[in-house]
Amino acid sequence: MLKPSYISALMLGVILSGCTSQANTAPVSSETAAPLATKDNATNATQSATAASARASELADFARWQQKFRQRAIKSGIEPLIFDRAFKSVTLDQQVIKLDGSQAEFTRQIWEYLDTATSKSRVTTGKEKWQQLRTTLAAIESRYHVDAKVVMAIWGMETNYGSYRGNTNTIAGLATLAFEGRRREFAESELIGALKILQAGDVSPEKMRGSWAGAMGHTQFMPTSYLRYAQDFNNDGKRDIWSEDPTDALASTAAYLAHFGWQQGAPWGVEIKLPANFDYALAEQSNVKPTAYWRQLGVSTITGQPLPDYGDAAILVPAGAQGPVFAIFKNFNVIRRYNNATSYAMAVGHLADKLEGGGEFSAAWPRTERALSRSEKVQLQRVLTANGFNTQGADGVIGPNTHSAIRAYQQANGQVADGYASASLLEQLTKK
Ligand SMILES: [Ca+2]
Numbered sequence: 001m002l003k004p005s006y007i008s009a010l011m012l013g014v015i016l017s018g019c020t021s022q023a024n025t026a027p028v029s030s031e032t033a034a035p036l037a038t039k040d041n042a043t044n045a046t047q048s049a050t051a052a053s054a055r056a057s058e059l060a061d062f063a064r065w066q067q068k069f070r071q072r073a074i075k076s077g078i079e080p081l082i083f084d085r086a087f088k089s090v091t092l093d094q095q096v097i098k099l100d101g102s103q104a105e106f107t108r109q110i111w112e113y114l115d116t117a118t119s120k121s122r123v124t125t126g127k128e129k130w131q132q133l134r135t136t137l138a139a140i141e142s143r144y145h146v147d148a149k150v151v152m153a154i155w156g157m158e159t160n161y162g163s164y165r166g167n168t169n170t171i172a173g174l175a176t177l178a179f180e181g182r183r184r185e186f187a188e189s190e191l192i193g194a195l196k197i198l199q200a201g202d203v204s205p206e207k208m209r210g211s212w213a214g215a216m217g218h219t220q221f222m223p224t225s226y227l228r229y230a231q232d233f234n235n236d237g238k239r240d241i242w243s244e245d246p247t248d249a250l251a252s253t254a255a256y257l258a259h260f261g262w263q264q265g266a267p268w269g270v271e272i273k274l275p276a277n278f279d280y281a282l283a284e285q286s287n288v289k290p291t292a293y294w295r296q297l298g299v300s301t302i303t304g305q306p307l308p309d310y311g312d313a314a315i316l317v318p319a320g321a322q323g324p325v326f327a328i329f330k331n332f333n334v335i336r337r338y339n340n341a342t343s344y345a346m347a348v349g350h351l352a353d354k355l356e357g358g359g360e361f362s363a364a365w366p367r368t369e370r371a372l373s374r375s376e377k378v379q380l381q382r383v384l385t386a387n388g389f390n391t392q393g394a395d396g397v398i399g400p401n402t403h404s405a406i407r408a409y410q411q412a413n414g415q416v417a418d419g420y421a422s423a424s425l426l427e428q429l430t431k432k
Helices: 005-016 038-075 080-087 094-101 110-117 120-132 134-144 148-159 170-180 184-200 223-229 247-259 291-297 330-336 342-355 374-386 400-412 423-431
Strands: 269-273 314-316 325-328
Touching: 038 080, 038 170, 038 184, 080 170, 080 184, 094 170, 110 342, 120 134, 120 148, 120 342, 134 148, 134 247, 148 247, 148 330, 148 342, 170 184, 184 223, 223 247, 330 342, 374 400, 374 423, 400 423
Parallel strands: none
Antiparallel strands: 269 325, 314 325
16 A cells, blocks of 8 residues: 555556465576476576676675665664564575566566456455455454445555565565665655554564565554554554454555545445547546536436536546446545555455456446557557647657547547547557
């Protein structure tokens, strides 16, 4: 939770593949299989020696970083003994370096992501777990005023209801991220948070485990979020989000959502129908308007009823005019405080609804559209700009500027101007 968006994007695939920290168990070492010829053996030996010396120097650098960070931690109030015990068996985690350095080139379409995130088995398991924990969940709901279904859905999304909570030593993972330096500030402050948790005695260093990027326990709290929001709901004196018993973790999740303004009983969003002449420029998440405004434009529910009033709403068009369209409310943004990705918020909301007996969306997804790779998105931005439809840069991230450029192109070419970045659009533009 509270992961920066680049982690979220990366975690998307990782979480859904069913293994939070064991995403790839292949060794990082680049040394290859035994060569056939003696000459190659000699080369290989030289390479191994070079690699070994590089590793030794890296470990020396890590030790130097650790010494320096120890001073900072002590200044932040961490007792030397706590620090030394936490770091006793910590070494540089090569797997963490590898995962942090990989940038997702291939992404999945939103419907593929939702299919996995809200699969039949995830819904069935969720319903069973909800039944088993119904008394606890009802007590959590009544204390925090957060719907049990959304707490269940976050638990399902983050760790498949606790079945893969991650096995990376949190201190080692965060220390590696801090040492590696790309996000030192972030990792060091989370690391100090983790040390404060150890100092408070809620968990032992051995049991403080989670995903490679520092998220811990059943609902994957980052250490600083834990310090602010974790709850001891079963009153045993420990805020234990790591144990088999998910009670504290689920209450902590509810407390987190409550803090960011969860509205009990309100939906994350509803599927809607847009009027024929709808201006898709209005469909940006930042364009938040009162329900009356949307009603006046002719926006209705998918079944043609007046749009329900849950306060301000924005219009979400995740797959263009050909796919399902939604009005999203305050709770959608509350879910985004947990993980700031539109796809994640949709998945949590949709899963929560399904856990309560809801079904699939009414409109069909444009399933024949394949996903654009990151480099294709860059290419699309370049070719749009070259054709006079300026995307204000080509970073491979499809945002409001690219939507606007696509709409202008579509308008100029007599197409429905929904701003959707599709493979067929790229094809049109590159054929010209
Ligand atoms: Ca407890």
